[in-house]
Amino acid sequence: MLFFLVACLAPFVSPVQWWPISFFTLLFPILLLILILFFICWLIFDYKYCLLSLLAIVIGWKSISAFIAFNFPSAEKQLSAPPDGLSVMSYNVAQFGLYREKDSKYTRQAMFALIKKQQLDVVCFQDFYTSEKKNDFNNREDISHEMHLPYRYFSSDFNRAGMQHWGSIIYSRYPIIKSDKIKMSTGPRSESLIYADIVRDGDTIRIINMHLASYRFDQRDYHNIQKIKNQQDSGLVATRNIVEKMKDAYVGRARQTRVVADFIKTSPYRTIVCGDFNDTPASYTYFTIRGSLQDAFLQKGSGIGRTFAGLAPTLRIDYIFCDKSFTINSYRKINSDLSDHYPVIANFSLTHAK
Missing domain, CATH: 1.20.58 (Methane Monooxygenase Hydroxylase; Chain G, domain 1)
Incomplete structure (x- = not known):
């Protein structure tokens, strides 16, 4: 207790x-x-x-x-969404399998097909990769073309020789009148919060997307976690290394969280927040960023809503929030193993002025 x-x-x-x-x-x-x-x-x-x-x-x-979302499960909540609703996806695409397998083109094709099938108005990707190198994948352009999402804003937080890029991106079916990025922390591996103000039927909506600091576990760390589970003699050293990484992530996320929460409060428009927070709903990160916003999962989801496929079966770390000027029509998670995260989708309608 x-x-x-x-x-x-x-x-x-x-x-x-x-x-x-x-x-x-x-x-x-x-x-x-x-x-x-x-x-x-x-x-x-x-x-x-x-x-x-x-x-x-x-x-x-x-x-x-x-x-826990105390709603009755539904086979397909998206069916109840009105045709004029705004459909939004948040998805950590894990660089479309760039480092998970030797030939990632099949994973990429499957992810493109999955995303295209949803007929989305706004898409927020984290851990996004694109390239302008010959014989590589220009995901930034290809998604705009194939998904009919002509408007976009990309953070390009890291790049290699100005040709290969990593970061977060927002795609929109509707025009973007303003967009920018805000550094959430300092250092060579720091990522940005990005936002895009879209105009839909005369209403301006601010879309915010982010990828907060992760534990940055590598294959050696996962191997060490297995040692700990097996209670091997080297488990103590492994535990110390893993705890140190987790400590750095917790402190780093807390600092990023204050930047994010303060920025959300300054929004002059109706606001939708998407992201991979890398933290659970019991955390300081979750409650500080959510503030007075609505959590789409709690409104229309059910159960514990796991969104991360690794480590533990209880990890909901990917979120879609909105302010109270929206009605949340539906929420659903797609159980796909193409990434180590599951994509989540929410459908919104406007109720009153912000």
Whole structure:
């Protein structure tokens, strides 16, 4: 119960001040499950003690209600979306398989087909790769052409010889009247928050897209995680290295989070926020960026909504938020293993002036 309550403090405590609290947020679903099991056991054997578990659940309801969407599952919520709704996708495309396999063209083709099938109005990609080299993939141009999304803004945070580019990108079916990028942190591997102001039926909507700091685990780290699971003698050294990387990511994300939250508050227009936050709904990152925004998953999704295919089955780290001037018509996740992230799609209608 104590560990669970510490995890529930995470929305209010920045990892910059005390980074270990972020580890508790990773354990949040396990701690919640244990707490519920204790509640049931005490209810059977000595009901007085079940009040302790119930009290912890009540105190932690803010975190619980962000972690679980209490809606009935639907086979295809997109079918209920009105034809004039704004359809938005957020997707970490993992560079279209550039480093996951020897020949990524088949992964790329499959991802293009999947995305094109959705008939989207706005697409926000993270971990995006494009190239102007001969015999390489100019994804930036090809997606505009094949998906009929002529307007775009690309961060190009990293490039090699001015020919190969990595970063985040926003595509739109509607004209972009303004766009820019804001550095979320300093350093050679820092990425940018990007935004694009689109005009649709006379309304201006600000689309914000970001990819927050990840753990940057490599194959050696994943191998070390397996050592830890197997309780091998070298697991202690492996644990120390992994914890150090996680600490750096937690502190880095917390600093980026303040930049993002402050920027969202300055928006003069209706706002939709997409991104790979690399953090769970129990985290400081999630609550600080979300603020007063609506979480499309909580409104129209169900269950825990896992969006990351690796490490743990409870990781929802990809999000679509919007302000209260929107009605969220639908939300859905596509269970595709083409990337290590699942694409998420939400459909919106405008309700009133911002």
